[in-house]
Amino acid sequence: MTHISVTVDDGHLSALDGVVQGLRARGMQVEQVLDGLGIITGSVPPGTLGALSGVAGVLSVDEQLRHRLAPPDAPVQ
Amino acid sequence: MKDPRRPAVPERETSGLRPRTTGRRVVVFADADSEEPVDWARAGVRDVADSRDFADGDVPPETLRGAGATVFAALGIAVVAADEGQLRELRAGSARPVLSVSPELVHHVLPADIGTYARGYRDGVADLAGRLTSAEWPAPGAARPARFRDTEEATWGVQAVRADASGFSGRGIRVAVLDTGFDLAHADFVARAVTARSFVAGEDAQDGHGHGTHCIGTACGPAVPPAGPRYGVASDAEIFAGKVLGNEGSGTDAGILAGINWAVTSGCPVISMSLGADVVEAHPPYSAAGRRALQRGSLIIAAAGNNADRRTGDDGLVGAPANSVEIMAVGALDQGLEMAYFSARSLPERGGQVDVAAPGWEVLSAWPMPDRYRTISGTSMATPHVAGLAALWAEATGRRGLELWATLCQESERLLQPSLDAGSGLVMAPR
Numbered sequence: 001m002t003h004i005s006v007t008v009d010d011g012h013l014s015a016l017d018g019v020v021q022g023l024r025a026r027g028m029q030v031e032q033v034l035d036g037l038g039i040i041t042g043s044v045p046p047g048t049l050g051a052l053s054g055v056a057g058v059l060s061v062d063e064q065l066r067h068r069l070a071p072p073d074a075p076v077q
Numbered sequence: 078m079k080d081p082r083r084p085a086v087p088e089r090e091t092s093g094l095r096p097r098t099t100g101r102r103v104v105v106f107a108d109a110d111s112e113e114p115v116d117w118a119r120a121g122v123r124d125v126a127d128s129r130d131f132a133d134g135d136v137p138p139e140t141l142r143g144a145g146a147t148v149f150a151a152l153g154i155a156v157v158a159a160d161e162g163q164l165r166e167l168r169a170g171s172a173r174p175v176l177s178v179s180p181e182l183v184h185h186v187l188p189a190d191i192g193t194y195a196r197g198y199r200d201g202v203a204d205l206a207g208r209l210t211s212a213e214w215p216a217p218g219a220a221r222p223a224r225f226r227d228t229e230e231a232t233w234g235v236q237a238v239r240a241d242a243s244g245f246s247g248r249g250i251r252v253a254v255l256d257t258g259f260d261l262a263h264a265d266f267v268a269r270a271v272t273a274r275s276f277v278a279g280e281d282a283q284d285g286h287g288h289g290t291h292c293i294g295t296a297c298g299p300a301v302p303p304a305g306p307r308y309g310v311a312s313d314a315e316i317f318a319g320k321v322l323g324n325e326g327s328g329t330d331a332g333i334l335a336g337i338n339w340a341v342t343s344g345c346p347v348i349s350m351s352l353g354a355d356v357v358e359a360h361p362p363y364s365a366a367g368r369r370a371l372q373r374g375s376l377i378i379a380a381a382g383n384n385a386d387r388r389t390g391d392d393g394l395v396g397a398p399a400n401s402v403e404i405m406a407v408g409a410l411d412q413g414l415e416m417a418y419f420s421a422r423s424l425p426e427r428g429g430q431v432d433v434a435a436p437g438w439e440v441l442s443a444w445p446m447p448d449r450y451r452t453i454s455g456t457s458m459a460t461p462h463v464a465g466l467a468a469l470w471a472e473a474t475g476r477r478g479l480e481l482w483a484t485l486c487q488e489s490e491r492l493l494q495p496s497l498d499a500g501s502g503l504v505m506a507p508r
Binding site (some may be wrong): 003005007022031032034035036037038039050060062064065066067068069070071072074075076077 | 286287288291293326327328329330331332334335336337339341342352353354356360361362365369370373378383397419421453454455457458
């Protein structure tokens, strides 16, 4: 599965439920609906991310980045 | 006492550079919006032109030249031709309090004087030649003279940003630090209000790494720690510790965005994020999150990144989330107020710029017990200095969001470092 973040456009911030339904209908497994930010996170089967762009209210669909710190004993963190 | 900051700005010959003035005075009145009339006649000032009498408030230049006083109503400012006695009368007798009276200066398109320009150019070339041929120009990575050092009272970073001399402590301001959590049993924080929450599956908010505790220490550590020097900036701020990176030090956008959402909806005016991924392109979710956070009064401050190695000529890049326009990016300074070798430089891409700089070299702060303290370096350490300072300014001014951002930049001390590396310079505490 590919972990993704879906950014919702300004016009759909008060209608996130409808966007979530649209994303689920296109195969997204929704994990979090961040209503304070208008961002929905979750996962899709590999290679199917592009299908979500067509859902009304979707501004962008992005694969999640991984952030990594240096180990605790590193001088520069 | 010699100010250790002064060597950052070369001494200049200022005598003979007395500004030219017109003989008129610029008077600033209290309350720009006040309808209270100014009693010009009492001060003996005639021919008063008021911007409200002209179309669109646009005062023609010939009126400006001839009038005894020209009033810019929207600004609460007047340019007045008056002698000292009349000005005294104006100050004493006006129903509108006078805030200041200053000589009207003559401004020029720069360079004002080609001689000054040419001399400056000559001196610049001579200085460059001198530096290139002298041993004074430090080799990349060579030790440079320190202007600050840790003392028994405070770390060098707390001194450099003048947090120890500030009348503000971040009281009433919620500061969210999104990191590896917090050592909830740390001896320096027993009496503090801490709200902790984990966004990492299978882990509680307790810090199993140390990085998060160190960052919270710098942003919000106590004014007088029971042991050792002061290392924290906003000593009375309310701590919101969001764990978005696991004990092994990594995390994904989902947890970080969840942490931002929590901080924003919890009403935190300051969100500190000492984390990043080395990608050149701004990441749309962070741009949207940064913008919507600002709209709701929360300023996100993020580390520019440690991916440079200036010793080998590698400038690195500002990664995500700091490379979003809507998120403030922080570079790291050493005790000489020069860039730390690892501090990432701005990219030409929109948003990929460093906005400000702060102490990020050999920073002592809290570490999970029983270690209690540790000294480490990174733009991760510079970021919570700025977060703490943002809390002080939020308390001092009541400003939030973009206004708070602008205040941090306005009030930062300019440095002799490229703006590509240090942005507006060293962020300073309100007095």
